[in-house]
Amino acid sequence: xxxxxxxxxxxxxxxxxxxxxxxxxxxxxxxxxxxxxxxxxxxxxxxxxxxxxxxxxxxxxxxxxxxxxxxxxxxxxxxxxxxxxxxxxxxxxxxxxxxxxxxxxxxxxxxxxxxxxxxxxxxxxxxxxxxxxxxxxxxxxxxxxxxxxxxxxxxxxxxxxxxxxxxxxxxxxxxxxxxxxxxxxxxxxxxxxxxxxxxxxxxxxxxxxxxxxxxxxxxxxxxxxxxxxxxxxxxxxxxxxxxxxxxxxxxxxxxxxxxxxxxxxxxxxxxxxxxxxxxxxxxxxxxxxxxxxxxxxxxxxxxxxxxxxxxxxxxxxxxxxxxxxxxxxxxxxxxxxxxx
Amino acid sequence: xxxxxxxxxxxxxxxxxxxxxxxxxxxxxxxxxxxxxxxxxxxxxxxxxxxxxxxxxxxxxxxxxxxxxxxxxxxxxxxxxxxxxxxxxxxxxxxxxxxxxxxxxxxxxxxxxxxxxxxxxxxxxxxxxxxxxxxxxxxxxxxxxxxxxxxxxxxxxxxxxxxxxxxxxxxxxxxxxxxxxxxxxxxxxxxxxxxxxxxxxxxxxxxxxxxxxxxxxxxxxxxxxxxxxxxxxxxxxxxxxxxxxxxxxxxxxxxxxxxxxxxxxxxxxxxxxxxxxxxxxxxxxxxxxxxxxxxxxxxxxxxxxxxxxxxxxxxxxxxxxxxxxxxxxxxxxxxxxxxxxxxxx
Numbered sequence: 075x076x077x078x079x080x081x082x083x084x085x086x087x088x089x090x091x092x093x094x095x096x097x098x099x100x101x102x103x104x105x106x107x108x109x110x111x112x113x114x115x116x117x118x119x120x121x122x123x124x125x126x127x128x129x130x131x132x133x134x135x136x137x138x139x140x141x142x143x144x145x146x147x148x149x150x151x152x153x154x155x156x157x158x159x160x161x162x163x164x165x166x167x168x169x170x171x172x173x174x175x176x177x178x179x180x181x182x183x184x185x186x187x188x189x190x191x192x193x194x195x196x197x198x199x200x201x202x203x204x205x206x207x208x209x210x211x212x213x214x215x216x217x218x219x220x221x222x223x224x225x226x227x228x229x230x231x232x233x234x235x236x237x238x239x240x241x242x243x244x245x246x247x248x249x250x251x252x253x254x255x256x257x258x259x260x261x262x263x264x265x266x267x268x269x270x271x272x273x274x275x276x277x278x279x280x281x282x283x284x285x286x287x288x289x290x291x292x293x294x295x296x297x298x299x300x301x302x303x304x305x306x307x308x309x310x311x312x313x314x315x316x317x318x319x320x321x322x323x324x325x326x327x328x329x330x331x332x333x334x335x336x337x338x339x340x341x342x343x344x345x346x347x348x349x350x351x352x353x354x355x356x357x358x359x360x361x362x363x364x365x366x367x368x369x370x371x372x373x374x375x376x377x378x379x380x381x382x383x384x385x386x387x388x389x390x391x392x393x394x395x396x397x398x399x400x401x402x403x404x405x406x407x408x409x410x411x412x413x414x
Numbered sequence: 415x416x417x418x419x420x421x422x423x424x425x426x427x428x429x430x431x432x433x434x435x436x437x438x439x440x441x442x443x444x445x446x447x448x449x450x451x452x453x454x455x456x457x458x459x460x461x462x463x464x465x466x467x468x469x470x471x472x473x474x475x476x477x478x479x480x481x482x483x484x485x486x487x488x489x490x491x492x493x494x495x496x497x498x499x500x501x502x503x504x505x506x507x508x509x510x511x512x513x514x515x516x517x518x519x520x521x522x523x524x525x526x527x528x529x530x531x532x533x534x535x536x537x538x539x540x541x542x543x544x545x546x547x548x549x550x551x552x553x554x555x556x557x558x559x560x561x562x563x564x565x566x567x568x569x570x571x572x573x574x575x576x577x578x579x580x581x582x583x584x585x586x587x588x589x590x591x592x593x594x595x596x597x598x599x600x601x602x603x604x605x606x607x608x609x610x611x612x613x614x615x616x617x618x619x620x621x622x623x624x625x626x627x628x629x630x631x632x633x634x635x636x637x638x639x640x641x642x643x644x645x646x647x648x649x650x651x652x653x654x655x656x657x658x659x660x661x662x663x664x665x666x667x668x669x670x671x672x673x674x675x676x677x678x679x680x681x682x683x684x685x686x687x688x689x690x691x692x693x694x695x696x697x698x699x700x701x702x703x704x705x706x707x708x709x710x711x712x713x714x715x716x717x718x719x720x721x722x723x724x725x726x727x728x729x730x731x732x733x734x735x736x737x738x739x740x741x742x743x744x745x746x747x748x749x750x751x752x753x754x755x756x757x758x759x
Contacts, residue, residue, distance in 0.1 A: 248701055249701070276638065276702070277638070277640070277683055278478065278679065281682035284684070303611065303612065304612075306684035309686020310684040310685070311684075343613065344612055347612050348612065348616075349616070349619060349639075349645040350685075350687075351641045351685055352669050353644070353645070359616040359619055362617075365583065365584070
């Protein structure tokens with residue numbers, strides 16, 4: 075395949091479903107004493123209706139901040155510097171406060187890594203879920219209570235009517251995350267942003283929560299962006315995966331393709347660095363040499379070049395534009411395919 | 415005391431022998447509890463653990479939060495005094511050791527923690543921290559500092575750096591160098607790679623494997639991540655609510671688990687390469703019970719799909735003469751141990 079044929083951009087990439095969310099050339103910057111740190115740099119993403127997009131990368135790769143930009147929650151003093159985020163045909167970056175509130179109330183919900191800090195410790199969980207329903211759906215007290223119990227039951231909380239009067243500290247981590255999911259579902263969102271939803275949970279509980287998210291997605295045809303640093307979680311729960319490195323998307327592919335034939339050297343290295351449960355032989359894990367990048371001192375061209383086994387002199391001239399490896403797989407490395 | 419080598423693959427007497435270890439913590443009582451004379455409650459963090467560690471062996475300990483694995487580690491290095499049971503390190507009773515004897519033990523056993531940011535003194539340069547540890551335990555000069563930095567894969571020039579000038583992976587390397595400075599015989603790593611990114615985690619795991627191969631260190635490697643343990647351990651013990659429920663060579667336990675809890679842990683482990691196969695089993699339900707109120711009989715029965723009446727009344731023990739792959743279960747739904755794994759490395 076020649077590079078001109080392959081010049082297909084991420085926003086035109088095939089998803090099996092019509093896109094609900096399209097992010098184009100998103101740039102998010104944080105001011106620092108030594109200049110602006112680009113936490114997200116020319117990020118392109120699409121999320122189809124009913125699709126789970128996995129967003130994977132190491133700490134500082136920009137996955138969380140990209141996710142937060144969608145609901146206008148880039149933490150201070152960061153700001154969106156450019157690009158657009160089209161949700162259902164409208165650019166959310168141009169939304170005013172009221173429109174953004176509406177969007178967060180009815181269309182896009184978010185769950186976080188640590189449910190203990192996302193819940194208010196001094197109110198019962200029943201109070202907190204009912205409040206969401208009364209404010210967003212305009213339900214009365216009794217109706218909100220009944221609906222809250224339904225939601226708690228749906229997310230698998232035993233004896234939901236009694237649990238309504240429990241405080242967050244009286245519940246386990248897994249139960250609190252279920253409560254967060256119930257609250258997120260209260261507005262019947264079409265898109266759920268899940269930022270490391272199972273990172274704080276034990277494996278058996280993680281398994282239960284991932285299963286719950288998958289059931290809810292099927293049941294409601296809900297789209298989801300699943301942010302995680304764990305390739306295992308991404309591999310089991312996502313339909314398509316975008317890999318981020320130093321604020322850039324380096325590869326996008328359907329999950330099975332990504333794991334069976336990764337293109338970008340960084341994706342390959344990430345997969346190789348994963349310890350296996352029952353490896354054929356316990357030889358050394360292949361590692362990525364060097365340290366995660368300093369976002370203030372990124373090299374010209376490809377930011378992964380200093381750690382890349384395939385690096386060559388012209389890596390500094392790479393545009394980092396995603397090009398098509400196949401109709402469904404996009405990669406920012408123009409050299410990887412030729413080498414393999 | 416039985417000092418028979420548990421897996422036969424390695425020679426020598428065990429360097430560390432733990433027998434029927436129990437550690438509990440009293441729960442603070444409110445004035446109302448005192449007035450009502452409510453019984454004093456206890457959290458049973460470690461509740462009857464026996465294990466042995468051979469020289470040059472890496473024993474992995476796996477368990478979910480609240481299973482007691484960190485409490486066990488702290489008992490081993492005499493940070494906690496156990497309430498019951500004994501710990502013998504090379505014939506010396508750790509629980510009874512005081513004064514100079516205790517200091518000697520600390521020189522022979524070192525612990526590495528999850529977060530090197532809190533375990534390294536921020537005011538002290540890496541070199542000074544390593545040197546101090548060595549000097550306290552009788553090493554002369556400071557020429558060993560640079561060598562140790564090299565052993566853990568840091569440039570010698572890092573001697574003067576403060577912990578905050580290092581990345582997470584480098585800091586963990588420095589913490590390991592400091593532990594090695596006292597020339598320990600046993601390293602106890604408590605979730606030592608859990609806070610690191612995947613690419614860095616792999617580097618540190620390789621370092622641990624290299625230390626065990628090249629320096630012949632015995633190691634207890636505690637983690638909640640099964641794949642991480644699988645990579646470094648020779649033998650693995652699975653903990654649940656303060657007990658070891660299964661123990662054996664790592665290949666045997668991970669390929670042919672015998673305890674329903676081990677099976678559930680393995681099934682829940684997200685592995686992108688075993689898609690589909692994992693969906694045939696139903697995930698175990700519910701949370702780990704509170705260690706304040708441990709179920710009667712088998713402590714896993716409340717979540718076990720195979721539980722029977724016996725499980726409710728009788729507490730299963732790890733059978734001592736059950737070969738190298740031992741399990742504490744009445745039902746054994748997956749049959750006898752598979753043959754052939756014992757010889758696996």
